[in-house]
Amino acid sequence: xxxxxxxxVLLTGASSGLGRACALAMAARGARLTLTGRDEERLAETAExxxxxLLVADLASAASTQALVEALGERPVPxxxxxxxxxxxxxxxxxxxxxxxxxxxxxxxxxxLGLTAALLPGMRARGSGHLVFVTSVAAHLGVPExxxxxxxxxxxxxxxxxxxAELAGTDLVVTTFAPGVVDTDFFTRRGAPYERxxxxxxxxxxxxxxxxxxxxxxxxxxxxxxxxxLPIALRAVAPGAYWSLSRxxx
Numbered sequence: 001x002x003x004x005x006x007x008x009v010l011l012t013g014a015s016s017g018l019g020r021a022c023a024l025a026m027a028a029r030g031a032r033l034t035l036t037g038r039d040e041e042r043l044a045e046t047a048e049x050x051x052x053x054l055l056v057a058d059l060a061s062a063a064s065t066q067a068l069v070e071a072l073g074e075r076p077v078p079x080x081x082x083x084x085x086x087x088x089x090x091x092x093x094x095x096x097x098x099x100x101x102x103x104x105x106x107x108x109x110x111x112x113l114g115l116t117a118a119l120l121p122g123m124r125a126r127g128s129g130h131l132v133f134v135t136s137v138a139a140h141l142g143v144p145e146x147x148x149x150x151x152x153x154x155x156x157x158x159x160x161x162x163x164x165a166e167l168a169g170t171d172l173v174v175t176t177f178a179p180g181v182v183d184t185d186f187f188t189r190r191g192a193p194y195e196r197x198x199x200x201x202x203x204x205x206x207x208x209x210x211x212x213x214x215x216x217x218x219x220x221x222x223x224x225x226x227x228x229x230l231p232i233a234l235r236a237v238a239p240g241a242y243w244s245l246s247r248x249x250x
Contacts, residue, residue, distance in 0.1 A: 019037065082211070093147045164220065
């Protein structure tokens with residue numbers, strides 16, 4: 001079991017939304033937080049609210065991510081790392097250009113993999129650590145006009161699964177946390193509002209509370225809301241039935 005009281009936690013994407021909600025929830029458990037994000041003003045507000053410190057970084061930039069890695073190298077190795085930062089995109093597959101792909105891959109894949117590679121040796125040497133990868137139900141289900149976003153989150157989920165297998169037999173824990181739709185400004189930033197009837201938007205505080213419980217219980221894989229495991233399983237075992245039903249949910 002992971003005890004958050006007094007634990008050093010690195011949380012990416014903490015400026016707002018789910019990241020800010022996670023910061024508040026973890027601080028309530030007594031965690032000592034280091035927060036990253038690209039919006040310095042909002043990040044500072046979150047840091048002040050939780051009594052944490054901050055490292056401003058734009059994970060869409062390889063140079064900024066490398067600077068973050070170097071700054072973290074001068075600090076104690078975190079006990080828990082929550083890879084929460086994410087970039088979204090909505091649009092037809094043929095409208096996704098190379099610049100879009102580069103941004104999505106940088107934030108959703110390259111940054112968490114690079115940070116993990118940098119921090120993992122220290123965790124191995126210490127003999128403990130907990131890595132949390134915030135993916136999405138979109139990584140498991142087909143979402144219209146979100147093929148590029150889904151692909152990057154699926155890549156992150158695949159990496160987490162491989163890393164979990166690699167770390168088997170150690171005291172290092174890997175948690176994959178796949179939320180559905182969270183009621184934040186993520187949809188404004190991606191360029192389109194959320195308009196589907198199912199699943200419903202969830203308040204970020206509720207989702208953050210589930211993430212904290214998942215960390216404390218050392219869960220391997222968590223889907224929020226839990227009922228979303230059903231369509232994920234249906235797609236795996238009966239894809240024809242899944243695609244037929246999914247048209248009714250749109």
